[in-house]
Amino acid sequence: MPLLIAQISDPHIRLDDEPSIPGLERAAERVAALSPAAVLLTGDIADTGAPEEYEAATRALAPIQAPVYRTAGNHDRFDERQQYVAEAGNVRLVVCDTSQPGRDDGSLDVDWVEQQLEPGTPTIIAMHHPPVAMGLAWLDRIGLPKEQADALAELLTANPQVALVAAGHVHRAATATLGGTLVVTAAGTHIQSTLDFEAPGMATNREEPPSVLVHAFLDDGSVITHVQPVT
Template sequence: MLIAQITDTHIKLPGKLAYRKVDTAAMLKRCVQELLALEPQPDLVLLTGDLVDLGRPEEYEHLKSILAPIRQRIVAIPGNHDERGAMRDAFRDGGYLPASGPFLQFALDDYPLRLIGLDTLIPGQGGGELCRERLDWLDRMLAERPDTPTLVLMHHPPFVTGIGHMDRIGLEGRDGFAAVMERHAQVELILCGHLHRTIRAQVGGRPALTCPSPAHQVALDIDPAAPSCFRMEPPGFMLHWWNDGKLVTHTAVIGDYEGPYPFFGGDGKLID
């Protein structure tokens, strides 16, 4: 099974730029083109939060129009820039989001890997939270199928990254989440967004990864006092390959670059 992960698309109303600089719609269109060119094609596409920038219904409609060429199932969780009601309406036809209730959380058992989507959103705030209610729900869902390999999806990473301004809008309830992870060895990987770059950590004995954005990336500055900045580094997405009971992750870089060039000549010898 091949899973594509796209995160932090930050789609605005048509013609609007993020931070007066980033054409997030154009960059997501390029990401979709790259995705459609993959061989083999992914079986599933995951969106791990901050789908739009201001949570407006019109932004979700714009997002859906950009994603329309993708024929695979799209599964999305909310980020801090999302709005639950508008997102629920936009993705109602997906059949996985709860029709009611305070959180957009779900467990999907349709694939070789079980998918558990968490809602870390605090309305109107940049930081996230896993309260007791959400943690208890997660614990129950994992206890239901202890022998099924599982991916946990969440927007805010459940670890301190070292990028100070992002850690200040990080996740409340990290310790409780780590305790849940310790109890459930079937969790293969925790997939996150929010940081707009690739970062790896261990949480409760389980690996966790943040994914790059198809648009702007948070500046890499391991300084508690670092200013809140982004860079136009190469955009990207991730591919998670479940094969023979093992999970392998690749970071795909979006854009035109030189190559591919062969390592070996026509004579089969390494080119020197």
């Protein structure tokens, strides 16, 4: 049985946007059925950062028995930085807070990430803003600075124990590589980004189905990421 780490992202819970709550509820039910060792919640949990939105998110996630490790997105408002290290079986989870108060673009403390890595320990680095360009201009404008992405690429090249970087923000399931390491982004549980490479501004739709990611660490040391639709 592989060790499973699920990833849920960008529910954007808003009490006056009725579908946002059942979207997260369905995602939680699907994840709970898989009995993962841990769940990564990669940001934009709330849409406005109101306490009531986080309370609704907590209720929606109730079916999940595994620990849920959250980080902050650009829509989130937390009193403390959501940046820490956790363990799931033999996998190290380095959870980074890339949010900046009052801004939509992100910032990554690469030096802090480096300090959390342990040689030989399989690792997932989780964050909201992906450290790669997605080719969607309006999203790439609110990503991470290139110099930080370049520094992370060097760090990943020197640390092959990092199995993947798990991010959100994009509202699409997508993959890339950085420093020879897989970077995956999870779709939202409510609204998705339109796959429009020429859109000058925000382009979203409610027609594409949401999904979650399931990162499976196999007995032979390999890691497989599955995209699980949620309908």
